Amino acid sequence: MIDSLNDRMRTISYSEAINEALREEMQRDPNVFILGEDVATMGGVFGVTAGLLEQFGPERVMDTPISEAGVIGAALGAAMMGMRPVAEIMFGDFLGCAGDQLINQVAKARYMSGGKARVPLTIRVTTGAPGAAAAQHSQSPESWFMNVPGLKIACPATPADAKGLLKTAIRGEDPVLFFEHKMLYATKGAVPDGDHVVELGQARVVREGADVTIIAIGGMLPRALEAAQTLAARDRAISCEVIDPRTLVPLDLPTLIDSVKKTGRVVIVHEAHKRAGPGAEIAALLAEHAVDYLDSPIARVAAKNVPLPYAPALEQFVLPNTQDIIDAVLRVLR
């Protein structure tokens, strides 16, 4: 599936793509505003919101105190009153500080109110290990929130998807947790010119293949593509289909099942811990809906079930890598 075959493309970074999406949506809708720690003067600690304060002023690009619960709660209230806030939480690890607002308030407001509350709220947050940042700055918390009905969860892996999904999230009617992988910020890719939007809930077949389906989430997509390339170059070439779900909630199950019908084998790859990570839900869904097409057990490649260690050698051991994906593919093909 290619999103916009006819559009003209530019090559920009993941971080620039997000910046563009924010800029364009702020131009498009005066109700969109940004709030978060160091997002204005500093342009975000990862530089993603650079230049927005200068363009839109301090009323629409707001530095906040270090108050995650306050930020998410204030964004919720403003959203209910007709604004379209884009809140930034610097590290996914800090979502815990906003726990109640996010889990008990934001996620449930619409349902509990019998549909009276509307929460068009986007929460941008970073995910993943930036390297030697240890246990409180390296987590991939996507699946913590998959168990909370009411939140949508996006995990873009390319500049084009980052831009397109973010625009959709901002225009949407529901709260979206938008996970940006720290190690993807500098990666570059083609992004269509113009108003490029990507619907939530549409997986992308990034590489077509016949032998194995690799479902790769967020920062693991580049690793999965590397693995697929290596496997294709072997003497007895293995053809991997690589799929990026792009959003975990909603999840595009039909696209995944179609691929499984073709390959009969599945490897799910994510940086989150293995236990109850996103792969657990995906594997369960495939077991429920596609077990008849499976020729071997589903494999998951994920971080080991320990907090992320500081020492780089230990960290690399705990995190999944390209070789782990290759090994898993060979395993399911045995």
Next chain:
Amino acid sequence: MLSHHKLIELYRLMLLIRRFELRAIDERRQGLIPGFIHPYVGEEACAVGACAALNRDDVITSTHRGHGHLIAKGGDVRLMMAELAARETGYCAGKGGSLHMTDFDLGIMGANGIVAGGIPMAVGAALAFKKQAANGAPMRVALSFFGDGATNEGAFHEALNLAGLWKLPVIFFCENNLYGEGTPQNKQAPVSQLSLRAQAYAMPGVTVDGNDVLAVYQATRAAVERARHGAGPTFIEGLTYRYRGHYEGDPQVYRSPQEVAEWQARDPIPRFRRWLVEAGVSESDIEQAEGQVLAMVDEAVDYARKAPPARVQDALSGVYGNAHNGAVF
């Protein structure tokens, strides 16, 4: 009044923090240290003055900018440098790094990667001390270090409320260095004198010159006295400034070199050195302390370099206690 010996000790510790930090910055550039560090340079008088008022079995909680707190509470700079260098013999066996260094034998409950993360924990320690004192143990005291920015977290307010309500032996030490990352304090809170926040929790709040080690010591001593006698918590605000960026590598677009220079003129270390000389401490005693510090920092780096790297085979152990024979699941 403090003895000459103790006064020199305050100076030595401040200088040790300064030299340790500058050396760590250097060693990080040279590649010995893989992770980020948040240097404490400029704020030494807060940690040293406050910890000088504590006993060894009193406890502290620290922050992301924690190296100074650890050293002031007696932390071993060799084990600290080894931890920064991700060595097996470092404070956390290489698993924690700068943000998580801990030494329970010295009453160091841990640095912390989460802003305000240590404050409720200190309240919990004080709760335990109060219960233990009711059973006849001597009253121990907990002191929580945190920054100005941390006072805007809900955890801070909940912790102070509990401490005030339960009259716990805890001291809240706020290092007001005027910034939380790149955002100035006056854009983070509608009050600039943060000790005013204590009023809402029925505890005394005092503001001291955080670049004056003796002023910090005296304020903390008074708070410790109160706490030990069951009179409850105190909030101390130390006015200070960090000379380096928020983290090493921070471009510091949010402040002027002029402002940094103004504060550098109030550097707590040369200031205290002058005071010592005026107070009659001999130049040679001071120089001896200075020599010691340099040797200790060299030794710490040497120790870290020679220490074995953290062991990959240990990566999976230590998540839980021993109830499951160390099984990982």
